[in-house]
Structures are given as structure tokens and as C-alpha cells.
Amino acid sequence: MHFAVFFFAFALTGTTLALDNGLMRTPPMGWLAWERYRCDIDCENDPKNCISENLFMDMADRLAEDGWKELGYVYVNIDDCWSSKQRDDQGRLQPDPKRFPGGIQKLARYLHDRGLKLGIYGDMGKLTCGGYPGTPLDKIELDAQTFADWEVDMFKYDGCYSNATEQEQGYPLMSKALNATGRPIGYSCSWPAYQGGLPPKVNYTQLGEICNLWRNYGDIQDSWDSVLNIVDWFFENQDVLTPAAGPGRWNDPDMVFWTQLPHLHLHLWFKNQSEGQVEMLVRGPERLATVIQSQKLCYISWSLSM
């Protein structure tokens, strides 16, 4: 029964308008740091797993060298906790200087040189969920331009510490601001996840016009129960969610597999795993990587730190 959800992402089309930036005509695929690496900033004691440019370059190498890129896994996305706690003297966001000594633009170029794309994270509140500088209404244009200057390819806009009024203004405003930079930047909106995910609070017609992707529901956690919970919710609400999606505009179940074929083997493999082992993907066991690659499963890996 849980497989039913896997069909909906592709059983769609429809005549709805999509955000006109030419991006994400198919669901974006790639890797995002949050679910596994959270806000680990302890590079001294945990250099391999902390949120740093090394982590993202390492993942870029894996995607580029281990066959993922050819299957469409091209996004390497930074989540929360990448920035310095202070904006720079011109008021711009800046990466933590110890953990990202090369800067974001250099990291973006590292990815571009390998045929990959870089995603970055921000939040509509004064602070991000993890307590880093946010992008409230008055910072939207500046931060959009900063991301464009850095040659970033995707932006996830979270909603911690913001209220409904600010969200209603901010999510469309950011869409305009990203467009105004002239750089095509995929836009992932966490807005519906803060509105309960369903109409009438969520207007999916509008979302599709301003965002390429949106988080409808809660974060995936490192457990099978969490995966099932998300899959169940999407299954139960598919009548609303299916028509919302289409080329350029996608529901995002947060790192749950989307595939055209129900895939029993993977389902069982997953179910076999104990708590704390859902992570697996890129640095995971080679056997599973082979299974996923050979089955051409789509893995969408955006996560939110709500």
C-alpha cells in the first residue's frame, strides 16, 4: 500500500503554470547535508562529517566519480549552519571562514567543473532554524544577489522564526528577487510545511507559479518510521498533491524515493535496517548504491530543519 505514493509524482502534467526560470523540468535529484550531518560544526573533532567545504567537495567527488551524475544526481546542497554568525561589513551573508575558507563561489566552481550544481540554504526569519543569520524581508534582494554573485544554482528558503504574514510576502518576493538577478536559480520553498501542507491554507496554484519545489510536510528523520510516516501522508493526500506537481513545480517529500516503479527489494532492504541506518546513500554501503543505480531510482534529498 505504501507504494502507491511512488506513482504520483509522474502521473501528472496538467495545464498549470510553472515558475518561468526554465529549471527542474524533471524532479531535481542530488544530495543534501541535513538529514545525516545536521548542524555538526565541530570540524576539530569531527573533520570528516562537519558542515564544511570539505564535506561538499567530498560529496561532489562521489556524485561525479561513482556514477551518480550520469543518472541525474547533480545537485549538492548545503543546508543550515554554513554561514558565519555575523554578516560582513556590507551587510552580506558570509560563510563561516574556518569551515569554508575558500568561500562559496569557489565551491560552486568546484562543482560546476564536475558538471554538478550547488544549492544553498536560507531562512525567512531573523535567524535560521539553527540560529544563523536569516533572510528577513528587508534582506531578500541583497541575499538573492549574493547567491547569484556566488554562482549558486539552487536556493532553499526555510521558515523558522517567521510568521504567516511575513511568509505570505517573503516567498513571492524572493522568487522575484532571484529572477531579477538574471541567474537561473532553482527555488525551493518550505512555506507549505509551515502552513500544514494542505489547502485552503496552502495555495498550490500560487506555489507552482513562484517556486520550483516545496516542502509539504515534516522533516525526514533517520528512521524507517519517519519514512513511512511521510509516505503515508503523501499517500493520504495524493488527490490534492498530485495535481500540484508538474514540470518546473514539484512536491518534495524530503528525501523519500520517487520512482516510476514500485521497488520491492529496496523497500525490504530499508525495512530491514534498524534505527539510525536510513542514511546510507552516497557514502553508504556499495551494495545499496549499486541497487539504486541499476534501478534508476530517483532520490530527492532536500531536507528541512524545521
Ligand SMILES: *[C@@H]1O[C@H](CO)[C@@H](O)[C@H](O)[C@H]1NC(C)=O
Ligand atoms: C524571469 O522571469 C521572466 C518572466 O517570467 C522569464 O522570462 C525569465 O527567464 C526569468 N529569468 C530568470 C533568470 O529566472
Ligand SMILES: *[C@@H]1O[C@H](CO)[C@@H](O)[C@H](O)[C@H]1NC(C)=O
Ligand atoms: C509578524 O512579524 C512581523 C515582524 O516581526 C510583525 O511586525 C508582525 O506584527 C507579525 N504579524 C503577526 C500576525 O504576528
Ligand SMILES: *[C@@H]1O[C@H](CO)[C@@H](O)[C@H](O)[C@H]1NC(C)=O
Ligand atoms: C491561489 O493563487 C492563484 C494564483 O496566484 C490565484 O489566482 C487564486 O485566486 C488563489 N486562490 C485562492 C483560494 O486564494
Ligand SMILES: *[C@@H]1O[C@H](CO)[C@@H](O)[C@H](O)[C@H]1NC(C)=O
Ligand atoms: C532482511 O533480513 C533478513 C534476515 O537478516 C535476510 O534474510 C534478508 O535477506 C534481508 N532482506 C533484504 C531485502 O535485505
